[in-house]
Amino acid sequence: MAANTASIVKKFESRTSVIGIIGLGYVGLPLACAALKVGFHVVGFDIDAGKVQSLRSGRSYIDSIDDGIITKYVSSGFLRATENFERLRDVDAIIICVPTPLTKQREPDLSFIESTAVEIAKNLQEGQLVVLESTTWPGTTVEVVKPILEKSGLICGVDFFLAFSPEREDPGNIEFSTSKIPKIVGGDGETALLVANAMYSSFVSETVPVSSTQAAEAVKLTENIFRAVNIALVNELKIVFDAMNIDVWEVIEAAKTKPFGFMPFYPGPGLGGHCIPIDPFYLTWKAREYELSTRFIELAGEINVSMPNYVIDKLSKALDERERRGLNAASILVLGVSYKKNISDIRESPSLKIIETLEKRGSKVDYYDPHVPEITITREHPSLAGKRSIDWNPSSLSNYDAALIVIDHDAYDYGAIVENSSIIIDTRNSCARNGKISDKIIKA
Structure with missing residues (x-):
């Protein structure tokens, strides 16, 4: 893996990688558009068949994204939307943008993250980068997501890369689109940070690397608290x-x-x-x-x-x-x-x-x-x-x-x-x- 890291980084820098985004809502779809705008191919995954069908038909369901933008990328083949998680095997990076609600007892509900990680583990390939963007408590990436992914038989830091980069979307804010907002990036190890930073640097104006996934998770909570x-x-x-x-x-x-x-x-x-x-x-x-x-x-x-x-x-x-x-x-x-x-x-x-x-x-x-x-x-x-x-x-x-x-x-x-x-x-x-x-x- 160490020998291949340079080539993986180069693919992100040259925008020849394929990016997979799980969760095509108010975070995932604008993120996909930011990557598409600079030339990446994107495969979008969602369990909501209505969203998948809308995108395939060239229709946007988010105010800030025009139908014309979706039509352009779908018709060119740069954007593909699917409910089939086996297609995760075809991408170089997997970005998780799923909800993290509270239970009725006001405790964290990580069910969407956990079920998504299970699907990824079934299809995880050597050399892939997995990034969690969903807001959560410090430690989720390495304590919850990492063990699930390693049930695939692949080892984090050896066979695949893992990182956390909190979403910073502000729906309705025309001044700060996804690509213009500085991106916090924390990796599970220095190599994962290098790879994740290379990906995000290719389609956002600025990245802000931090020392760990836990620090990146804490940044997001601090901002909102x-x-x-x-x-x-x-x-x-x-x-x-x-x-x-x-x-x-x-x-x-x-x-x-x-x-x-x-x-x-x-x-x-x-x-x-x-x-x-x-x-x-x-x-x-x-x-x-x-x-x-x-x-x-x-x-x-x-x-x-x-x-x-x-x-x-x-x-x-x-x-x-x-x-x-x-x-x-x-x-x-x-x-x-x-x-x-x-x-x-x-x-x-x-x-x-x-x-x-x-x-x-x-x-x-x-x-x-x-x-x-x-x-x-x-x-x-x-x-x-x-x-x-x-x-x-x-x-x-x-x-x-x-x-x-x-x-x-x-x-x-x-x-x-x-x-x-x-x-x-x-x-x-x-x-x-x-x-x-x-x-x-x-x-x-």
């Missing part, structure tokens, strides 16, 4: 300042004029997405192995998880005071069900928790989201599957007791919302940011 803790802080400040009749958004805008020592974070109705609501608990779980508690992280989690209920309480109080009615039988329009603005991704969206809770309390709830025409099935909120967005009609806003802005899409006509709604619960300060001021608006 940093955000989770700071968002929890401003969420708590929002609650405190609201009790004091102080506008937290005004405070943050003034505070960020300080040219040093302050970084603005903004409150909201709760965390969403595939990273920040989940990743901190991976470290919390792993820390118990060392008889350590992560009190700061867990407190931040408690605050962020509680925010949907805070928003509902603000809505309930507003209905009591202004409409002389409670939530039961109230008609509510939720604006936005994706987890962030201007995208269609609904994973862990606080809107889903808010809608489900309101319906359990007797409210009639509709939603409008130009990016999400229908709510697909989710692990946490299966009862909402199939619920469809209403058509936009400003005059119909007057039929609702309240409009609840959860996600601040740019496509919204905030003037029409303020003009036609009886009450607006604004969790993003979006009306004020769009120059709309009214006593109908309650910030939450």
